[in-house]
């Protein structure tokens with residue numbers, strides 16, 4: 023097959039090999055056609071020989087491709103501007119698309135146009151000095167630079183600027199930075215740089231050993247499944263289109279970025295110069311792009327998905343494993359080989375570390391961390407619990423010398439305790455049998471920081487609040503929260519993430535939302551994993567939608583363009599508040615959050631804000647049109663009635679069904695006084711056909727009533743429905759300007775952040791507390 027690039031190669035030679043060229047594939051209609059001015063010059067007669075117009079186009083090469091449907095022409099536009107990218111003169115065909123395969127799927131945020139990514143990443147080597155001057159000093163692997171460029175990540179975020187150089191130097195890093203600030207790449211890029219460099223450099227091990235399964239080099243632990251899948255996707259995107267560049271083709275970046283491939287290289291002790299020759303010897307031209315195992319592979323191990331499949335993926339060998347502690351520990355207990363691999367990790371990452379030490383996660387995390395420890399046995403504090411069931415062979419090897427382990431700990435809300443204790447750690451370590459004071463201390467002890475003092479980077483903003491986030495609150499009765507929520511969702515369409523502390527709360531709200539025709543999806547731990555991901559995906563892909571979620575969605579999830587975060591129930595701690603808020607206002611976008619506060623929650627809100635160094639009165643109140651709110655209450659009331667009626671019928675049916683099954687299982691004869699027959703009209707306590715019919719009819723009437731209410735426009739007080747120019751609120755100007763609110767007549771379209779009252783003045787200045795405070799908040 024004649025590919026575009028093979029032809030382009032020839033053309034590149036004509037233009038001169040150092041000429042910078044960027045090639046784009048366009049359709050004929052998208053080309054920059056110019057009209058040819060005179061027909062005479064074109065050799066045409068006055069009537070154009072029946073041709074209406076002649077057009078021409080520059081710098082385009084036509085490439086013919088054989089397809090199943092016949093030969094088709096492709097147009098490659100060549101950009102010869104100075105800042106364009108070099109076209110690689112080496113391998114070129116479609117196999118270059120076969121970048122590393124990331125095992126596991128994930129709800130990924132929309133990536134930039136694939137065509138652009140392909141065109142730019144697939145065929146280029148890279149001049150980062152010109153194109154990414156802010157990234158250039160990091161000397162990252164060219165593949166990573168290409169990805170950063172194609173994703174338009176033109177400069178590192180502050181946490182990336184600080185963490186990456188330290189990590190590349192081989193330091194352990196503890197990073198604290200606001201939500202949505204790019205922490206994943208802050209630890210991910212150094213790991214990928216190391217692995218890509220190692221994969222691109224010539225093998226030092228004999229061919230026979232190369233065929234062996236690759237051991238896990240990096241383990242990334244996250245507290246939730248969704249976050250694990252997201253991290254995995256994020257890293258996989260960086261690995262797409264990996265190619266081993268032919269060392270004969272020198273480009274600026276390849277020359278300035280000799281691969282730092284081994285532990286020694288990371289420490290900067292050994293240069294890789296001269297390795298290009300060796301590389302050339304063992305790969306024929308074009309062979310480097312042959313399909314085969316990915317250069318660097320990423321896999322995800324999370325609960326709720328087939329453990330067998332995950333085991334198979336592990337058996338094939340992976341470089342980066344992203345996992346939740348629970349499932350990983352389940353597999354580890356039965357897999358000594360995997361346990362050995364964990365013992366020889368090169369990188370260990372705890373993402374959202376503070377969350378993982380909370381109840382329900384800690385035991386497994388603790389067991390896994392124990393496997394990663396490489397200190398002498400007498401330095402390890404004896405665990406209080408009996409040893410977990412891992413094979414003795416693995417447990418007893420704690421003193422053997424392994425390659426250096428680098429540890430990265432990241433979160434938006436890492437307790438100051440943890441940071442302080444990192445410094446005290448050495449003292450702890452020396453004292454045998456000394457019990458750690460807290461779970462955090464315990465975690466610190468278990469982490470095998472190589473540095474006596476790991477690099478601690480704390481960029482968390484004051485009060486944990488991202489500068490682009492507008493916070494607000496509504497004080498209302500518990501019973502009115504549904505109405506306020508409904509009001510908000512109608513008043514401010516967009517993508518709203520509503521947090522509840524309990525699954526029951528979500529189960530109660532979901533049918534109400536459906537009846538009120540709000541596009542809502544649930545997300546909580548009792549849903550099947552497949553359903554969780556599906557709902558998350560639907561929420562991501564629906565511009566005007568609502569996600570009703572528990573705090574499993576509070577951390578780390580990077581959902582593009584969440585407009586609003588609503589705290590329907592008050593978060594149980596200040597860090598949860600910070601993380602929930604962090605689902606909006608990400609990557610410097612604007613965001614809005616609303617605390618819905620009932621009278622009995624005020625104390626909690628005060629404590630919560632106080633622990634963030636803020637005063638309750640500083641959070642401005644949300645303006646609400648009470649007149650419209652009252653109208654919405656009527657809809658809510660009706661929706662509740664319908665839901666109750668439906669629920670009652672469902673419950674009775676369920677009980678009846680269960681009784682019948684139980685009777686059948688015990689081989690009891692079902693007689694009429696058991697009331698289990700649908701034909702049994704005399705039964706007192708069970709719904710008969712007749713009863714059912716009546717109940718259904720009543721529900722249908724209520725539903726029709728609600729439908730009618732929903733169809734009626736909501737009209738603000740003072741608006742004349744007859745004449746749009748009269749009434750105390752004239753809406754004519756808004757209508758002309760296209761600013762009228764579509765479902766609330768008489769209100770202007772506006773953003774939630776613009777409808778908050780000015781914050782009241784602080785009563786007295788409170789000093790910001792240093793630590794996040796936790797208390798037992800509402801759970802039900």
Ligand SMILES: Nc1ncnc2c1ncn2[C@@H]1O[C@H](COP(=O)(O)OP(=O)(O)OP(=O)(O)O)[C@@H](O)[C@H]1O
Pocket residue numbers: 131174175176177178179182199200201202203204205206207433434577578579580604605608609
């Ligand atoms: N250098 C960059 N420039 C622009 N955007 C970036 C950059 N690095 C990362 N991003 C994007 O910023 C978003 C947030 O990144 P990420 O999810 O890593 O944030 P985070 O700090 O881990 O947030 P959280 O604390 O909520 O987990 C992602 O969509 C990511 O692709």
